[in-house]
Amino acid sequence: MTMIVFGGITLAALIFSFVKSTSRTGDSLKKALAMGKSMGPQIISVLLVISLLLALLDQELIQAVLGTDNELFNSSMGALIGSVTIIPGIIAFPLSKELLINGAGYMAVAAFITTLTMVGIATSPIERSSFGLKFTLYRNSASFVLAIIIALIMGVLL
Known part of the structure:
Protein backbone atom coordinates (compact mmCIF):
# COMPACT_ATOMS: atom_id res chain seq x y z
CA MET A 1 0.00 0.00 0.00
CA THR A 2 2.81 2.39 0.90
CA MET A 3 4.51 1.74 -2.43
CA ILE A 4 1.30 2.60 -4.27
CA VAL A 5 1.00 5.90 -2.39
CA PHE A 6 4.66 6.83 -3.01
CA GLY A 7 4.38 5.74 -6.64
CA GLY A 8 1.28 7.90 -7.08
CA ILE A 9 2.97 10.92 -5.50
CA THR A 10 6.03 10.41 -7.71
CA LEU A 11 3.90 10.07 -10.84
CA ALA A 12 1.92 13.22 -9.97
CA ALA A 13 5.16 15.17 -9.40
CA LEU A 14 6.55 13.87 -12.70
CA ILE A 15 3.43 14.94 -14.60
CA PHE A 16 3.55 18.37 -12.93
CA SER A 17 7.21 18.73 -13.86
CA PHE A 18 6.52 17.61 -17.44
CA VAL A 19 3.72 20.19 -17.81
CA LYS A 20 5.91 22.91 -16.30
CA SER A 21 8.99 22.21 -18.49
CA THR A 22 9.09 19.34 -20.94
CA SER A 23 12.75 19.80 -21.88
CA ARG A 24 14.06 20.02 -18.30
CA THR A 25 11.99 17.00 -17.25
CA GLY A 26 13.33 15.03 -20.21
CA ASP A 27 16.91 15.98 -19.35
CA SER A 28 16.35 14.97 -15.72
CA LEU A 29 14.90 11.61 -16.75
CA LYS A 30 17.90 10.96 -19.03
CA LYS A 31 20.30 11.74 -16.17
CA ALA A 32 18.30 9.52 -13.80
CA LEU A 33 18.39 6.66 -16.30
CA ALA A 34 22.15 7.02 -16.74
CA MET A 35 22.61 7.03 -12.96
CA GLY A 36 20.39 3.97 -12.64
CA LYS A 37 22.45 2.14 -15.25
CA SER A 38 25.69 2.94 -13.44
CA MET A 39 24.24 1.83 -10.08
CA GLY A 40 22.75 -1.37 -11.48
CA PRO A 41 25.83 -3.56 -10.91
CA GLN A 42 26.16 -2.27 -7.33
CA ILE A 43 22.52 -2.99 -6.55
CA ILE A 44 22.79 -6.47 -8.05
CA SER A 45 25.95 -7.17 -6.04
CA VAL A 46 24.18 -6.08 -2.84
CA LEU A 47 21.31 -8.45 -3.56
CA LEU A 48 23.75 -11.28 -4.32
CA VAL A 49 25.71 -10.75 -1.08
CA ILE A 50 22.52 -10.70 1.00
CA SER A 51 21.23 -13.82 -0.77
CA LEU A 52 24.55 -15.59 -0.24
CA LEU A 53 24.64 -14.71 3.46
CA LEU A 54 21.07 -15.87 3.98
CA ALA A 55 21.78 -19.09 2.07
CA LEU A 56 24.76 -19.81 4.32
Whole structure:
Protein backbone atom coordinates (compact mmCIF):
# COMPACT_ATOMS: atom_id res chain seq x y z
CA MET A 1 0.00 0.00 0.00
CA THR A 2 2.81 2.39 0.90
CA MET A 3 4.51 1.74 -2.43
CA ILE A 4 1.30 2.60 -4.27
CA VAL A 5 1.00 5.90 -2.39
CA PHE A 6 4.66 6.83 -3.01
CA GLY A 7 4.38 5.74 -6.64
CA GLY A 8 1.28 7.90 -7.08
CA ILE A 9 2.97 10.92 -5.50
CA THR A 10 6.03 10.41 -7.71
CA LEU A 11 3.90 10.07 -10.84
CA ALA A 12 1.92 13.22 -9.97
CA ALA A 13 5.16 15.17 -9.40
CA LEU A 14 6.55 13.87 -12.70
CA ILE A 15 3.43 14.94 -14.60
CA PHE A 16 3.55 18.37 -12.93
CA SER A 17 7.21 18.73 -13.86
CA PHE A 18 6.52 17.61 -17.44
CA VAL A 19 3.72 20.19 -17.81
CA LYS A 20 5.91 22.91 -16.30
CA SER A 21 8.99 22.21 -18.49
CA THR A 22 9.09 19.34 -20.94
CA SER A 23 12.75 19.80 -21.88
CA ARG A 24 14.06 20.02 -18.30
CA THR A 25 11.99 17.00 -17.25
CA GLY A 26 13.33 15.03 -20.21
CA ASP A 27 16.91 15.98 -19.35
CA SER A 28 16.35 14.97 -15.72
CA LEU A 29 14.90 11.61 -16.75
CA LYS A 30 17.90 10.96 -19.03
CA LYS A 31 20.30 11.74 -16.17
CA ALA A 32 18.30 9.52 -13.80
CA LEU A 33 18.39 6.66 -16.30
CA ALA A 34 22.15 7.02 -16.74
CA MET A 35 22.61 7.03 -12.96
CA GLY A 36 20.39 3.97 -12.64
CA LYS A 37 22.45 2.14 -15.25
CA SER A 38 25.69 2.94 -13.44
CA MET A 39 24.24 1.83 -10.08
CA GLY A 40 22.75 -1.37 -11.48
CA PRO A 41 25.83 -3.56 -10.91
CA GLN A 42 26.16 -2.27 -7.33
CA ILE A 43 22.52 -2.99 -6.55
CA ILE A 44 22.79 -6.47 -8.05
CA SER A 45 25.95 -7.17 -6.04
CA VAL A 46 24.18 -6.08 -2.84
CA LEU A 47 21.31 -8.45 -3.56
CA LEU A 48 23.75 -11.28 -4.32
CA VAL A 49 25.71 -10.75 -1.08
CA ILE A 50 22.52 -10.70 1.00
CA SER A 51 21.23 -13.82 -0.77
CA LEU A 52 24.55 -15.59 -0.24
CA LEU A 53 24.64 -14.71 3.46
CA LEU A 54 21.07 -15.87 3.98
CA ALA A 55 21.78 -19.09 2.07
CA LEU A 56 24.76 -19.81 4.32
CA LEU A 57 22.91 -18.95 7.53
CA ASP A 58 19.84 -21.08 8.06
CA GLN A 59 16.88 -19.88 10.12
CA GLU A 60 17.69 -22.12 13.10
CA LEU A 61 21.22 -20.70 13.37
CA ILE A 62 19.94 -17.13 13.15
CA GLN A 63 17.36 -17.84 15.86
CA ALA A 64 19.95 -19.56 18.07
CA VAL A 65 22.54 -16.79 17.82
CA LEU A 66 20.37 -13.68 17.42
CA GLY A 67 16.90 -14.84 18.49
CA THR A 68 14.75 -13.77 21.42
CA ASP A 69 15.22 -16.76 23.76
CA ASN A 70 18.03 -15.18 25.77
CA GLU A 71 18.10 -11.44 25.04
CA LEU A 72 21.34 -10.83 26.94
CA PHE A 73 23.26 -13.60 25.14
CA ASN A 74 21.73 -12.84 21.75
CA SER A 75 22.38 -9.09 22.04
CA SER A 76 25.95 -9.76 23.13
CA MET A 77 26.44 -12.02 20.11
CA GLY A 78 24.98 -9.37 17.82
CA ALA A 79 27.30 -6.76 19.34
CA LEU A 80 30.36 -8.99 18.99
CA ILE A 81 29.57 -9.94 15.40
CA GLY A 82 28.98 -6.30 14.50
CA SER A 83 32.20 -5.20 16.19
CA VAL A 84 34.46 -7.48 14.17
CA THR A 85 32.62 -7.37 10.84
CA ILE A 86 33.20 -4.96 7.98
CA ILE A 87 30.01 -4.67 5.95
CA PRO A 88 28.93 -1.53 4.09
CA GLY A 89 25.69 0.03 5.29
CA ILE A 90 24.07 -0.53 1.92
CA ILE A 91 24.36 -4.27 2.61
CA ALA A 92 23.97 -4.21 6.40
CA PHE A 93 20.58 -2.52 6.55
CA PRO A 94 18.76 -4.89 4.16
CA LEU A 95 20.59 -7.80 5.82
CA SER A 96 19.25 -6.65 9.19
CA LYS A 97 15.71 -6.71 7.85
CA GLU A 98 16.22 -10.25 6.57
CA LEU A 99 17.67 -11.29 9.94
CA LEU A 100 14.51 -9.98 11.65
CA ILE A 101 12.32 -11.86 9.17
CA ASN A 102 14.29 -15.05 9.90
CA GLY A 103 13.82 -14.89 13.66
CA ALA A 104 16.46 -12.54 15.04
CA GLY A 105 15.40 -10.32 17.93
CA TYR A 106 15.20 -6.54 17.73
CA MET A 107 17.77 -6.05 20.49
CA ALA A 108 20.28 -8.37 18.84
CA VAL A 109 19.86 -6.73 15.44
CA ALA A 110 20.08 -3.26 17.01
CA ALA A 111 23.30 -4.30 18.77
CA PHE A 112 24.64 -5.78 15.51
CA ILE A 113 23.89 -2.78 13.31
CA THR A 114 24.99 -0.22 15.91
CA THR A 115 28.33 -1.87 16.65
CA LEU A 116 28.81 -2.49 12.94
CA THR A 117 28.69 1.24 12.30
CA MET A 118 30.30 2.50 15.52
CA VAL A 119 32.91 -0.06 16.59
CA GLY A 120 35.82 -1.03 14.36
CA ILE A 121 37.88 -3.93 15.67
CA ALA A 122 38.94 -4.97 12.17
CA THR A 123 39.95 -1.41 11.27
CA SER A 124 41.59 -0.59 14.61
CA PRO A 125 45.18 -1.09 13.33
CA ILE A 126 44.64 1.69 10.80
CA GLU A 127 42.96 3.88 13.40
CA ARG A 128 45.75 3.17 15.89
CA SER A 129 48.43 4.22 13.41
CA SER A 130 46.63 7.51 12.76
CA PHE A 131 45.32 8.42 16.22
CA GLY A 132 47.26 6.26 18.66
CA LEU A 133 46.43 3.23 20.79
CA LYS A 134 44.87 5.14 23.69
CA PHE A 135 42.41 7.02 21.46
CA THR A 136 41.51 3.84 19.55
CA LEU A 137 40.79 1.91 22.75
CA TYR A 138 38.75 4.73 24.29
CA ARG A 139 36.73 5.34 21.14
CA ASN A 140 35.96 1.66 20.51
CA SER A 141 35.14 1.03 24.19
CA ALA A 142 32.85 4.06 24.42
CA SER A 143 31.21 3.14 21.12
CA PHE A 144 30.63 -0.44 22.29
CA VAL A 145 29.03 0.71 25.56
CA LEU A 146 26.84 3.23 23.71
CA ALA A 147 25.84 0.55 21.21
CA ILE A 148 24.70 -1.74 24.04
CA ILE A 149 22.71 1.12 25.58
CA ILE A 150 21.09 1.83 22.20
CA ALA A 151 20.23 -1.87 21.81
CA LEU A 152 18.64 -1.92 25.27
CA ILE A 153 16.59 1.16 24.46
CA MET A 154 15.48 -0.39 21.16
CA GLY A 155 14.54 -3.57 23.02
CA VAL A 156 12.31 -1.58 25.36
CA LEU A 157 10.77 0.53 22.60
CA LEU A 158 10.18 -2.31 20.14
